[in-house]
Amino acid sequence: MPDAESMGSDGDVATVAPPPTPGGPPVGLLDLPDDALSLIANHLWASKGDCRGLIGACRRTRQVSLAALPSLIVRWCPACDSSEPVPSQPAPAGRAPAPHPLSLDARLPSLTAFLALATGVRSVTLEDQRPVPSAAAAGTAATPTPPCACPFAVRMGVWRAVGAAVRGRPLKRLKARDAAATSFLGGRSTGSGGGGGGRLRVLELVMTSPSVVGEVATALQSVAPTLTQLRIEFLPGMPRHLAHLLRSAGRLSALRSLWLTAAREDPAGGTLGRDEAAAIADACVGLTFLRTLYPLGTGFGPPWAVACGAFPHLRTLHIVRPAGLYSPLDVVEDYAAVLTHRPMTEVVLADTDGFLAPVVTALRSVDRLPEQLWLRAQLEPADAVELLGDPAAVAGIESLNLSLRCRPHLVLPVVAMPPHLRELILLCCTEGAADTPVCPSARWDVPPTLRHLSVSHDLGLQAADSDISADLPLVRWLLAAVVASRGGCPLTRLAVCARVRPGPDLDAALAPFVAATAGSLCELELSVQPTGEDGVNERRLMAAALSAALPGASVTVKSSLYDA
Structure with a gap:
């Protein structure tokens, strides 16, 4: 079998061999018919991702096993990571470079023979040659061109031949860089049998070069009738080509799920603005799922509005910002x-400047709030109460993640608690204001379905000496509410960040909760103010004591300061 291929599984097939007939002759592996051997091979691929034993048993089991192979990774070079730029480190002085395996152009005949047997492959990942440095850089000793480096035209011809080798197969998924994907799909659609046979449902692209945007658009047109899921990652310099790519591709009528990913660039290399949003709305009208991990611009909302007829079936919207300072x-x-008059199942919105009252109004413009609602921009207490004040509107929420400009005791007791809530995450920011009362008195009715609770207050801020344990009453109130839950302290995961130091007072506040959850709690994470210079030893001792009292739970006690 060629070294270029890594084999895995898309699904799970459970099979149970029939028991032998009592008193009958023993049954060996080769006594089974091919369909039974195929079931065994399917199970091995699905459960272990490896079928070498069956492949090596004999020619017949090899053919059956390879025919059952569900997924395949084809690498241009088995020794190179295509996600990293060339070059690798040169060999030490006086030592010969490590032997390099043959690149795919030299292995193509054996790969073609292998693909003739692997008739069950439905998912293919192509790992093209890594980016090669400039000619000047490649000539230096510090940046040698690897032995597997090959001209672009030759590589694309090889990927086209690989596509031709699986022409007519009902392929469901392809993951590749832009040029490799277009060449592969071109190979599938040419020659006898034409049409590419069994066109794709899932396409995962990495956009690397403006020069192939037109070819990628043509490839998208060729698979548009059956493509239901599209994921595109834009490398630096490529986000500005998003609108052109989608407009050139035309209507993707079958598409239901779209993922767009791009790293933040400085200076900005393209954002999700009005033009990009309009291109997405025109090309992907049937979306039910839209996720962007993409630099945001302004103006993307109106083209996606219900009033404009955009995305009539959209139910999941995730707008997430790329990592980095901004x-x-x-x-x-x-x-x-985007959200006005739009019933949703999942909404995840990145941080934004400004006040969220218009977003709250938009979410409340329909009868029920989403099952998953994550808002990273900070809510004023009044906005939080407006958002969650109607029991009928919150009835379907199962996961709630909010940022608040106040302490949790000012919101939790006065909003309607979703009866099916399983996850509650609150990030509270008061910028160090010491407004915690001596003892919060309002009652919070914890939903009996709640399993994951995370409450964080002023994460990363050093408390003043007078406030170093100011949140102890808040911690005590929070844990007492959980212990008193109608569900009998249902949590399996708890995370708390507060202005409190390790010590007897915090131990006493935790004691009822620890006693109530011993044996059922899976994870406990406490972020506390450091003691002394860093407080590492105190946190270590506290974690050890809690681990002993909570068998089977993962316990972490860490500093609430970023640099401690």
Whole structure:
């Protein structure tokens, strides 16, 4: 079998061999018919991702096993990681470079023979040659060109031949860089049998070069009638080509799920703005799921509005910002435009400047709030009460993640608690204000379905000496509410960040909760103020004591400060 292939599984097939007939002759592996051997091979691929034993048994089991192989990774070079730029480190002085395996152009005949047997492959990942440095850089000793490096035209011809080798197969998924994907799909659609046979349902692309945007658009057109899921990752410099790519591709009529990913660039290399949003709305009208991990611009909301007829079936919207330091733009009006009069199942919105009242109004413009609702922008207490004040509107919420400009005791007792809530995450920020009362008195009725609770207050801020344990009453109130739950302290995971130091007072506040959850709690994470210079030893001792009292639970006690 060629070294280029890694084999895995898409699904799970459970099979149970029939018991032998009592008193009958023993039955060996080769006594089984091919369909039974195929079931065994399917199970091995699904459960272990490996079928070498069956492949090596004999020619017949090899053919059956390879025919059952569900997925395949084809690498241009088995020794190179295609996600990293060339070159690898040069060999030490006086030592010969490590032997390099043959690249795919030299292995193509054996791969073609292998693919003739692997008739069950439905998912293919192509790992093209890593980016090669410039000619000047490649000539230096510090940046040698690897032995597997090959001209672009040759590589694309090889990927086209690989596509031709699986022409007519009902392939469901392809993951590849832009040029490799277009060449592979071109190979599938040419020659006898034409049409590419069994066109794709899932396509995962990495956009690397403006020069192939037109070819990628043509490839999208060729698979549009059956493509239901599209994921595109844009490398630096490529986000500005999003609108052109989708407009050139035309209507993707079968598409239901779209994922867009791009790293933040400095200076900005393209954002999700009005033009990009309009191109997405025109090309992907049938979306039910839209997720963007993408630099945000302004103006994307109106093209996605219900009033414009955009995405009539959309039920899941995730707008997430790429990692990195940035100053959030004010996209409140864009969020509101997208969500007004739109019933949703999942909504995840990235941080934004400005006040969220228009977003709250948009979410409340329909009868029920989403089952999953994550808002990373900070809510004023009044907005939180407006959002969650109606028991009928919150009835379907199962996962709630909010950022609040107040302490949790000012919101939790006065909003309607979702009766089916399983996850509650609150990130509270008061910028160090010491407004915790001596003892919060309002009662919070914890839903009996709640399993994961995370409450964080002023994460990363050093408390003043006078406030070093100011949140102890809040911690005591929070844990007492959980213990008193109608569900009998249902939590399996708890995370708390507060202005409190390890010591007897915190131990006493935790004691009822620890006693109530011993044996059922799976994870406990406490973020506390450091003691002394760093407080590492105190946190270590506290974690050890809690681990002993909570058998089977993962316990972490860490500093609430970023640099401690």
